[in-house]
Amino acid sequence: MVQLTALFAVFGLGMCFSLLGAISVKLMPRLNIDTGKFGSLVSALMITAVVASVVVGMGIDAVGHKLFAVLGFIIVGASIFVIARVPSYKAVLGACLFLGIGAMCLNNVGNTLAPEVLFDGERATAALNLANVFFGLGLFLTPFIASFLFRKTTYENAVSVLAAIAFVPVIFALLATRYPDVELGFTFGDAAGLLGQPVVLIAGLTLFCYIALEASFSNWIAPYAKQIISTEFKSLSESVVDANSQQMLSIFAITMMV
Amino acid sequence: MLASQIAIVENYGAWVIALMALIACVIIYAMTVSGAIWSGLLIGAGGLSFSVIFPTIVGVTHSKHPDQFGSVFGVIFAIALLGAVIVPKAIGNLARGRTVQRSLRLLIPIGAILVVLAIILGYLPAAT
DSSP states (O other): OHHHHHHHHHHHHHHHHHHHHHHHHHHHHHHTOOHHHHHHHHHHHHHHHHHHHHHHHHHHHHHOSHHHHHHHHHHHHHHHHHHHHOOOHHHHHHHHHHHHHHHHHHHHHHHHHHHHHGGGGSOHHHHHHHHHHHHHHHHHHHHHHHHHHHHHSOHHHHHHHHHHHHHTTHHHHHHOOOOOOOOTTOOHHHHHGGGGSHHHHHHHHHHHHHHHHHHHHHHHHHHHHHHHHHHHOTTSOHHHHHHHHHHHHHHHHHHHHO | OOGGGOHHHHHSHHHHHHHHHHHHHHHHHHHHHSOHHHHHHHHHHHHHHHHTHHHHHHHHHHHHOOTTHHHHHHHHHHHHHHHHHHHHHHHHHHHHHSOHHHHGGGHHHHHHHHHHHHHHHHHSOOOO
């Protein structure tokens, strides 16, 4: 059960990161916003995630994984539900702020739990690559389901389904019992000293560059594809162009899993 | 999925990251100059090159600093997320004056820096 919690945590993170890109073509006209304001929604999610990442990381060392796993699934589900139901830019902006917190609970739980509980804790990189498959699955299924449901039902119902999918794995987090032991003697001062260590600093900067690439792809592939498809294939209807653009995000996510 | 079964990714993580980042740079450049007909193929190739990078960076970091890894991961991911705060927003702002396609060029120098940093990370000794 604890392995499932780790894998569904990174799955939920994948959902969080592709959500805005997946619903962008419907969300922008619904809220009547341009690409710049849409970029602000993405930034809101990421800014809270920056702070939450540090706090949750230290929290996991202090109190363990379970609390943050449960909180992560609940917050992410609730935030997506608000994005689904409230047609107000301010409300969606607020939901994106909370989505950032929930995403970081899932991210830190998934990526620190996976090396400990997969492959008997012996192969960290292999465990994280396997976990990344579930991250890719979250990235892939979100635009895929969104694209499918947008053609079948309303925006509200389609995104509400995504909220339910994000929420359900809280059951695994609650039922799991074999979480790694909490490290004794941990203090928050120890964590503050980590930034002075070259390995931590260079790893952080390396990830900085990578996440910049991935977040840009996740959020701009659909608008990029929509722009070039509609320019080159002027005869296609808007709904077909929208569907094709969202499928590009799915292609990205599928290849991320392979 | 494949990378979790390949020993070279575990043993030469930093070099794998650098190689994949270099390939990603070439793909992004191609996306900025090619037409819609190639977009699916290039996006797919981009996903393949990206897929190994994140878990391998985290895996290399875990091997060099396994203690208090919750806090280590929290700190490095917080630094990392600044990239997600700044760069997609910058692309959005650039796209106001021109196309999203041309704005993606911003990602090429970032990919090049990633190549250099991955090599440095590989040479750093484990934390004591």
